[in-house]
Amino acid sequence: MRSIMHVAHSVSRLHLLLPFALPTAASAQPALQDLDKPALDRLLERATLVERVVGDDFQRTLPHERWIARCFGVGHAAAPAASRQQADDAASSERAARSAAATDDDAPLAPYMLLADGGEPRDAVWACVEPVHVQVAHDHLVLIEPATLQLSTDDAVALLAVARPLIEALGVEVAAPTPLRWYLSGEPLGSLASAAPLRAAGRNIEIWLPHEAHTGRRPRTWMKLQNEVQMAWFEHPVNQAREARGLPAANSIWLHAQGRMTPVSQPFKHVLSRAAATRGLALASGAALATPPATFDRLQQQAGGQTTARAAGRGTAGVTLVELDQLSTPFVQQDWPRFRAAFAALERDWFAPALAALQRRELAELALTLCSDTGTTTLVVRPIDMKKFWRRRSFASLLP
Template sequence: MRSTMPTPHLHLLLPFALPSAAEAPTALYRLAHPALDRLVARARLSEAVTGEDFQRTLPHERWLARRFGLVAPDASDAAPLAPYMLLADGGTPGEQVWACVQPVHVRIAHDHLVLIDPASLELSDAEARALLEVARPLVEELGVQLEAPQPSRWYLSSERFGALAGASPLRASGRNIEIWLPHEAHSGERSRAWMKLQNEVQMSWFEHPVNEAREARGLPAVNSLWFHAPGKMRALSQSLGQPFTHVLSLAPATRGLAIAAQAQTGAPPQSFEALATTTTPTAPTTSASPTTPATHTTLVELDPFSTPYVEQDWGRWNSAFAALERDWFAPALAALQNGQLRELGLTLCSDTGSVTLTLTRHDLRKFWRRRALASLFIE
């Protein structure tokens, strides 16, 4: 479908766009963002979720699960997204419990192990397939079903893993992994079944030609697996969620939820202006119950922040923020002013919480609203 604007209601989801209050002076040093300041100052506060330090899911994952009606609004740490990721990657989740498993690098620190952001591995599809070829028989010998429609993102299904809790890779990246490892959700105990599977795969990859070649090029070896987002595919609840008619995102969880909600999906454009020429193919029909939002809204997920945030690379994060001010915030503000946009929503996330703001052209006239961007920073 091609149009001058997919819908007159736009919502921007921005993972890792909010630094903590302590990090903000460094992250925003000498950064000019007048358009975002104006939007934040005049907007209505729709939702503010502070989150907790040891939640195993990420704020934008929880926000998506709530907005699409996958979980109730008061669900504190729920985001069972693996079956929707599998759906987006071209698989068929059915009624089984699935978990997403990714090849990762775990670094040995002084007295603990640290997970490295999977995006920094630069793992090619050919490398991932070679490692999968070795791992698959070991996994299946243990009675675990494995699907890998995308080479570097695998999906496991087993009754023994149905009660496990896992942490999002970016939640644990750069940290001591001890508290983030999979455990039984009810007892808190480590899963012996998972540890056995993980150890079998780790040993098969030790001195594997893929890893020897990677190390020769100065790249980290792929030496472990990361388990996260377990759950079963459910019909999305129209009474709980407010789904979107168009969803533009590269994230498999977001795309999978959109497909299940029978929204139109596509990649996010490079700028607000490019929305005028965005092509969004109709999502395939699924067994999930369709939902029909009262208002046609486009959700655009923009994620230039995750890797620099996790790596504490505030110069790179600052540059990404400046690009969003130029390419999205300023033109979106102009579109509100001239009536091209009827409503703009912003969900800005930190690593623990999120803030959602909403505004219309009428809100821009409310000069007495003077919320500062600094007021959104999460302690």
């Protein structure tokens, strides 16, 4: 994984991206029961709504993937830069809230993931392929959340050694700069529509399997490859050993995020993320790259000191993006006690100190992009907004 581990800069304009932070209204009661989040609530009360994108349950990509792709100008329309929006009055906020429902389901992120993993995308179509576990239900197949597979590096290497010749026999190039995530290259991949693993996880995989984007037909070549890999792995020693330990077998492969690398914009000067797609986009844009620290205070320490909002100014410093994905796995697994614990940690480690920094005018601007499993909501708050006591937006009002 390519990274720049120490990024020295003063953080005056901060954007927090929070995948899976907004449960559905139906899940809100178990997800948020007894959750104390006064700092986040205060930030949301005073913030200006910049953009609200309403997706649907049948989009094949994830909302935070679409958001990050649009920010960097990948895919179709570029997203508005949330931290640069001027929407301080209620009417502008209301217009932002009525943003049209998203029809764009484009997030061709595989070449950028390959770049982040240490590969060379070149001018070619790439798709990401990951080993997965597919479970047999009563009358259908269900994709298990990928994090539960817990595949070791050695096991992944052994499984790839079996799958690689099957893939290459189809005339498809294979790149595996990291054993746990592989990449296939071939022009026919560019015509497929596929789903992110976390989109299909826990669901009947029938409608989420790759198909030809223009005809809806299943690609025979991919179906043949998937079947051959499944058979080759069925009694593989790796899977036999895993099942003996009570672990799920790696019994299939999942293709997603296919596309060709294109030039990107640079919406952020500094990017801190563990997600391969976000890291690859940062590398392609020339942004400084690091992994997120554990806390906001640690971010400020790494930045080499604090800068007052007055000194920083809105136009003299770049935006720092921090992607905090602690909520993703418990959300997808619907492990609500774990979800609440992760949310409480974000409140303690990020929201509360960021609120304090705004109040002390050490932050000129804080943007929040909160994602559900279908859409995104972006808000921005500045020190002057903390005095706007008449604003009363609630967290519940943002739930899909």
